[in-house]
Amino acid sequence: MAPDVTTGALGGSLQRFLRWDVLVGVLLVFVFAGGLTGSPQFGNIDNLSFALGDLGEIALIALAMTLLVVAAEVDLSVASVLGLSSALVGNLWDAGWAIETIIPLVVVVGALCGLVNGLLVTRLGLPSLAVTIGTMALYRGLAYVVLGDRAVAGFPQQFTDLAVNDVPGTFIPYPVMLFVALAAVTGVVLHATGFGRSLFAIGAQVEAAHFAGIRVKRIKLILFVVASVVAAFAGVIYTFRYGSARADNGSGLEMAVIAAVLLGGVDFDGGKGTLGGVIAGVLLIGLLRNLLMLNDVSTEIQSIVTGLLLVISVITPRLVAAVRQRRRTPTLTTQPTPEG
Amino acid sequence: MTEPPGGDAPPVLALRGVSKAFGAVQALRDVSLELFAGEAHALAGENGAGKSTLVKTLTGVYRPDTGQLLLDGEPVEFHSPADAQNAGVAVIYQEPTMFPDLSVAENIFIGRQPRAALRRIDRGAMHGRAAELFKRLGVALDPEQPARGLSIADQQLVEIAKALSRDARVLIMDEPTAALSGAEVTRLFNVVKALREQGCAVLFISHRLDEIFELCQRVTTLRDGTWIASEPVAGMTHDDLIRRMVGRDLDALYPKLDTVPGEVALKVHRLTREGVFTDVSFEVRRGEIVALAGLVGAGRSEVARAIFGVDRWDAGSVEVNGRGLPAASPTAAMSAGLALVPEDRRQQGLVMEQSIERNIGLTGLKNLRRGPVISRAAERDRARDWAIRLQLKFNRLSDAVNVLSGGNQQKVVLGKWLSTRPGVLIIDEPTRGIDVGTKAEVHRLLSELAADGLAVLMISSDLPEVLGMADRVLVMQEGRLVAEIPRDAATEESVMAAATGRAS
Ligand SMILES: Nc1ncnc2c1ncn2[C@@H]1O[C@H](COP(=O)(O)OP(=O)(O)OP(=O)(O)O)[C@@H](O)[C@H]1O
Ligand SMILES: [Mg+2]
Numbered sequence: 001m002a003p004d005v006t007t008g009a010l011g012g013s014l015q016r017f018l019r020w021d022v023l024v025g026v027l028l029v030f031v032f033a034g035g036l037t038g039s040p041q042f043g044n045i046d047n048l049s050f051a052l053g054d055l056g057e058i059a060l061i062a063l064a065m066t067l068l069v070v071a072a073e074v075d076l077s078v079a080s081v082l083g084l085s086s087a088l089v090g091n092l093w094d095a096g097w098a099i100e101t102i103i104p105l106v107v108v109v110g111a112l113c114g115l116v117n118g119l120l121v122t123r124l125g126l127p128s129l130a131v132t133i134g135t136m137a138l139y140r141g142l143a144y145v146v147l148g149d150r151a152v153a154g155f156p157q158q159f160t161d162l163a164v165n166d167v168p169g170t171f172i173p174y175p176v177m178l179f180v181a182l183a184a185v186t187g188v189v190l191h192a193t194g195f196g197r198s199l200f201a202i203g204a205q206v207e208a209a210h211f212a213g214i215r216v217k218r219i220k221l222i223l224f225v226v227a228s229v230v231a232a233f234a235g236v237i238y239t240f241r242y243g244s245a246r247a248d249n250g251s252g253l254e255m256a257v258i259a260a261v262l263l264g265g266v267d268f269d270g271g272k273g274t275l276g277g278v279i280a281g282v283l284l285i286g287l288l289r290n291l292l293m294l295n296d297v298s299t300e301i302q303s304i305v306t307g308l309l310l311v312i313s314v315i316t317p318r319l320v321a322a323v324r325q326r327r328r329t330p331t332l333t334t335q336p337t338p339e340g
Numbered sequence: 341m342t343e344p345p346g347g348d349a350p351p352v353l354a355l356r357g358v359s360k361a362f363g364a365v366q367a368l369r370d371v372s373l374e375l376f377a378g379e380a381h382a383l384a385g386e387n388g389a390g391k392s393t394l395v396k397t398l399t400g401v402y403r404p405d406t407g408q409l410l411l412d413g414e415p416v417e418f419h420s421p422a423d424a425q426n427a428g429v430a431v432i433y434q435e436p437t438m439f440p441d442l443s444v445a446e447n448i449f450i451g452r453q454p455r456a457a458l459r460r461i462d463r464g465a466m467h468g469r470a471a472e473l474f475k476r477l478g479v480a481l482d483p484e485q486p487a488r489g490l491s492i493a494d495q496q497l498v499e500i501a502k503a504l505s506r507d508a509r510v511l512i513m514d515e516p517t518a519a520l521s522g523a524e525v526t527r528l529f530n531v532v533k534a535l536r537e538q539g540c541a542v543l544f545i546s547h548r549l550d551e552i553f554e555l556c557q558r559v560t561t562l563r564d565g566t567w568i569a570s571e572p573v574a575g576m577t578h579d580d581l582i583r584r585m586v587g588r589d590l591d592a593l594y595p596k597l598d599t600v601p602g603e604v605a606l607k608v609h610r611l612t613r614e615g616v617f618t619d620v621s622f623e624v625r626r627g628e629i630v631a632l633a634g635l636v637g638a639g640r641s642e643v644a645r646a647i648f649g650v651d652r653w654d655a656g657s658v659e660v661n662g663r664g665l666p667a668a669s670p671t672a673a674m675s676a677g678l679a680l681v682p683e684d685r686r687q688q689g690l691v692m693e694q695s696i697e698r699n700i701g702l703t704g705l706k707n708l709r710r711g712p713v714i715s716r717a718a719e720r721d722r723a724r725d726w727a728i729r730l731q732l733k734f735n736r737l738s739d740a741v742n743v744l745s746g747g748n749q750q751k752v753v754l755g756k757w758l759s760t761r762p763g764v765l766i767i768d769e770p771t772r773g774i775d776v777g778t779k780a781e782v783h784r785l786l787s788e789l790a791a792d793g794l795a796v797l798m799i800s801s802d803l804p805e806v807l808g809m810a811d812r813v814l815v816m817q818e819g820r821l822v823a824e825i826p827r828d829a830a831t832e833e834s835v836m837a838a839a840t841g842r843a844s
Contacts, residue, residue: 192713194705
């Protein structure tokens with residue numbers, strides 16, 4: 001029976017400390033402190049509020065992306081869905097529709113986009129990386145069909161205000177409040193519900209999940225729909241925040257989202273990750289973007305930085321694992337064994 | 341045969357005073373072992389006794405914390421599995437890992453293919469040499485056939501051929517027979533006996549004691565990581581060996597209690613899956629244990645998978661307690677009270693990187709809910725309950741199942757499904773890799789559950805298990821149900837005759 005031996009407390013807490021998501025949290029604090037000392041405008045409440053707001057869409061989409069990546073899928077088409085949504089908002093507003101009708105319609109279109117992604121992946125068994133590269137181009141193309149090269153502006157102030165203003169008495173913009181609420185929900189779903197347990201099982205060992213009665217296909221379909229719905233709604237926020245609807249809105253945003261998720265310690269192969277880590281990853285990306293912007297670094301460099309972060313966050317855990325494997329210290333207990 | 345074979349020659353490979361710990365778990369404690377040329381040496385012990393760990397120390401996967409390895413009497417250190425291979429030490433695992441898209445010959449010579457001019461791979465020479473190896477082993481395998489689709493038994497033979505091609509002097513086999521049927525075991529043993537006579541040293545692990553007595557000359561027993569004895573097999577009885585392993589006397593066989601079968605719980609009617617199995621009909625009543633026997637590949641597991649809904653069926657129907665099941669829905673099958681303990685625990689049974697409690701909880705996500713969220717306490721209680729009932733050997737319930745020994749992983753799979761309190765249990769190789777003591781325990785548990793009204797459909801390649809446990813034996817052959825044998829008439833001969841298609 002179980003000899004309930006507890007490992008040394010020190011070893012335990014040391015290992016917890018070395019968890020990737022905690023490290024990212026620490027890094028976040030350092031970057032923040034560095035920003036405060038390095039740049040006079042950085043600590044300014046207005047700037048922080050702006051930085052948070054500027055992060056809103058990435059943050060929102062990252063929540064849904066986390067669920068997908070934990071289940072070993074990915075959606076590269078989110079930024080195109082955002083663009084399509086923005087183009088639709090512009091086109092319909094131009095055509096005289098009321099914003100109150102446009103928003104639900106755009107969300108439904110988002111759901112359809114997600115349905116297409118999800119059905120291609122679950123019914124045809126195609127890899128989501130390939131499927132969503134395709135639909136990334138497709139949805140962006142549709143955005144141009146809808147709005148062409150035009151930019152539509154002049155949205156009602158009550159809506160643009162909602163997208164940029166802070167919740168009264170705080171420096172937190174409304175979209176960020178929405179993020180906080182959704183993050184809380186996502187955290188509970190991922191870490192405390194049966195649905196979340198199912199996602200981790202699917203990502204780690206899909207066959208075992210299937211054998212345990214988990215509806216793998218249905219769950220994946222739901223995740224793709226959720227991701228696109230969130231992206232479509234983020235498109236509405238984006239449009240109002242900039243006060244301008246364009247077909248190329250948010251292009252390249254998917255990279256920042258995925259970088260944030262991987263930086264947050266979610267394993268691209270699925271089955272591992274925490275929402276806390278992702279939030280730290282999102283904030284880190286946001287701070288870095290803001291710092292680069294304050295220092296007038298060009299968007300090309302910003303994109304390079306995002307790319308580097310992405311590569312680093314994919315490579316580092318693997319390097320660490322490889323080094324550990326090499327050393328094969330006796331305290332290493334999670335090593336998979338060839339036979340068991 | 342009481343003298344170590346080999347006379348004065350030092351052991352080919354030996355361990356001296358080896359210890360190995362994983363965190364708080366002492367897997368090996370001051371263990372010594374000597375393997376001589378020309379002898380087959382058994383390693384016996386309960387689940388978690390440290391057998392696989394010992395194998396991994398011998399083959400360079402782990403390095404001992406203390407103690408040494410001796411090769412031909414000289415101290416050596418293996419820093420990697422490659423070192424051990426180069427020293428002539430080969431391992432065959434229960435489930436070999438092959439490159440499915442490469443041919444059999446390519447798998448044998450991977451990385452060392454014979455070269456022709458311009459460093460091109462010389463396929464002719466490679467196939468010729470592979471054919472030679474198979475001839476030496478006395479097996480009929482085609483070197484040009486792709487490895488995909490080989491049975492586990494054939495894959496093991498390919499691994500042995502690979503070992504031979506590297507001039508292995510020590511052949512280590514960790515539970516090679518757990519996934520084999522009777523005829524395949526016989527074939528494997530013939531090969532191993534021939535190798536032994538050619539001067540190979542063999543280390544053999546199995547939980548089937550008969551096999552140890554058939555194949556081996558000496559046996560070393562481990563208990564909780566400690567060396568208990570190394571002694572000749574001749575003159576020992578099963579009970580002697582069990583006593584060494586467990587430390588006390590034990591009834592290895594637990595025959596099923598007689599029960600009066602109740603209503604029909606599972607009714608399978610003319611079930612067909614094209615090209616896999618055809619027109620399979622049978623019933624299992626409450627309180628009954630029905631065995632599905634047959635050769636490996638007869639389609640037994642496939643029938644089980646279709647009933648449970650992980651595969652779809654093309655024709656026929658399945659009823660649980662009189663209600664029809666929809667095709668291809670494990671979820672519906674589970675709500676109807678069906679459970680399936682699948683044959684492949686690493687892929688189908690467990691999420692290897694997740695904890696014991698998560699794995700056991702995975703089948704009960706609905707029951708563990710308190711409001712919308714999972715109650716960790718309930719999850720833990722459920723896991724602890726079953727860990728205790730199944731005598732699971734573990735450190736913490738939050739440990740990943742991939743650090744458990746093979747037999748203990750199997751217990752987690754059992755707990756995962758028994759904890760759903762099913763009305764119909766389909767169990768594919770229930771005691772694969774489980775030690776004698778626990779096997780009796782599992783049999784007792786199944787028997788008790790049947791007495792409480794559980795209907796059990798058991799697939800097993802272990803004939804004594806089938807004969808001891810089953811009220812009825814259904815025999816499948818090439819995808820068809822060919823015989824139904826009542827308990828009284830079920831003998832090793834009658835079941836094998838039906839399974840191989842010889843008229844009984
Ligand atoms: N990598 C590891 N990390 C932590 N503990 C381990 C690891 N490998 C083995 N153990 C532990 O060491 C002990 C011995 O395991 P081992 O696999 O050697 O047993 P075994 O005798 O092969 O059992 P079985 O008959 O079930 O295969 C077990 O308690 C197991 O949980
Ligand atoms: Mg083992």
